[in-house]
Amino acid sequence: CNLLTMNNLTSHIFKRTSSSLPRKKAVSTIMTLPFELFAVCLNKEDVKIYMHSMIEAMFLRDTSDRFISFTETPQEISMIVDRRTLASFKTDGPIIIHDHPLRAIQFSVIGTNTEGLIMDIAGPLGRAGINIFYLTTCNNDYILVDDARYNEAKSCIKFHFSDIFWADTNATNDSPFDSRHMPTDLGTTPGNIHKESFRELQAFPELELSLSCIGASQLDVWMKDLIALIFYPQESFRFVSFTLSEEEVSLIIDTKTLKSLPLDRLTVLEETLWVPIKRKKKLGFQEFGVISSIAAPISKLKSLYLSSYRTGWLMVPKNSYEEAKSLLEQSQFVISSEMTPAGR
Numbered sequence: 001c002n003l004l005t006m007n008n009l010t011s012h013i014f015k016r017t018s019s020s021l022p023r024k025k026a027v028s029t030i031m032t033l034p035f036e037l038f039a040v041c042l043n044k045e046d047v048k049i050y051m052h053s054m055i056e057a058m059f060l061r062d063t064s065d066r067f068i069s070f071t072e073t074p075q076e077i078s079m080i081v082d083r084r085t086l087a088s089f090k091t092d093g094p095i096i097i098h099d100h101p102l103r104a105i106q107f108s109v110i111g112t113n114t115e116g117l118i119m120d121i122a123g124p125l126g127r128a129g130i131n132i133f134y135l136t137t138c139n140n141d142y143i144l145v146d147d148a149r150y151n152e153a154k155s156c157i158k159f160h161f162s163d164i165f166w167a168d169t170n171a172t173n174d175s176p177f178d179s180r181h182m183p184t185d186l187g188t189t190p191g192n193i194h195k196e197s198f199r200e201l202q203a204f205p206e207l208e209l210s211l212s213c214i215g216a217s218q219l220d221v222w223m224k225d226l227i228a229l230i231f232y233p234q235e236s237f238r239f240v241s242f243t244l245s246e247e248e249v250s251l252i253i254d255t256k257t258l259k260s261l262p263l264d265r266l267t268v269l270e271e272t273l274w275v276p277i278k279r280k281k282k283l284g285f286q287e288f289g290v291i292s293s294i295a296a297p298i299s300k301l302k303s304l305y306l307s308s309y310r311t312g313w314l315m316v317p318k319n320s321y322e323e324a325k326s327l328l329e330q331s332q333f334v335i336s337s338e339m340t341p342a343g344r
């Protein structure tokens with residue numbers, strides 16, 4: 001396979017850099033994480049209140065039940081954390097916690113031809129009326145659903161990805177999924193959301209993002225750099241998404257912030273730079289069908305997606321941004337452009 005580098009960064013083989021495969025075939029295995037997760041939101045100025053708890057969870061704990069996803073955008077800090085990490089937080093402080101625990105389904109991704117993959121994953125769940133929280137990382141895509149609908153979501157995914165290997169030992173014991181009453185299309189107004197609530201998007205064409213990865217075994221070596229990255233930002237206007245699981249440390253980060261890291265120790269998956277496009281409105285955790293409706297018009301293009309507590313972020317390759325913008329506008333999305341502050 002071709003290994004791509006950006007500037008002087010060294011590239012190693014990770015699953016998304018393997019040989020190109022079509023759409024659903026880009027998923028090699030599916031599994032569920034065997035523990036609960038929680039969605040958390042806090043103001044950017046309050047992050048240091050939780051610094052000690054986060055450092056302990058990230059660097060000083062066993063990894064078997066650990067999952068931490070930290071996303072800082074110009075507007076918010078959104079986190080997905082395991083129960084043990086949440087328990088270490090000062091929950092009586094300035095923090096918002098989603099009422100219900102979440103369960104995660106992990107899609108291991110191989111190949112570079114992942115066009116349409118977000119729609120393939122999110123579409124069936126939207127048609128089933130199941131709300132999801134979506135995370136793209138270096139090697140995996142994750143969907144998170146309320147624990148109360150976890151078994152239904154799992155059965156739905158098993159039905160639509162019936163030819164993909166499930167790594168769960170108990171996967172064959174799930175109830176069969178009844179697809180007879182599912183709509184084939186969500187239509188112009190997906191699920192329970194009014195048209196104007198999800199068709200307003202805001203693009204940041206000057207905020208270039210890079211997808212990179214750190215080997216899980218190198219986490220201790222990166223401790224100082226990651227603490228500085230998360231808790232001592234050099235820029236107020238930045239995009240940093242950090243996801244830590246048992247098998248990977250994934251970063252989606254703007255290129256200016258990226259330069260503050262030791263670049264020779266980063267694994268950059270490909271030369272692609274990504275433009276983020278934000279949903280202007282999100283109506284809580286009960287909406288469904290929105291992610292697949294946003295991804296559908298650009299299904300022929302590569303894309304990434306990150307849900308946050310208050311909104312969601314679609315990312316498209318910089319060299320495909322104008323085409324993606326045109327395709328979304330043809331599908332009645334309204335896209336405004338946000339310029340980054342001077343000096344970016």
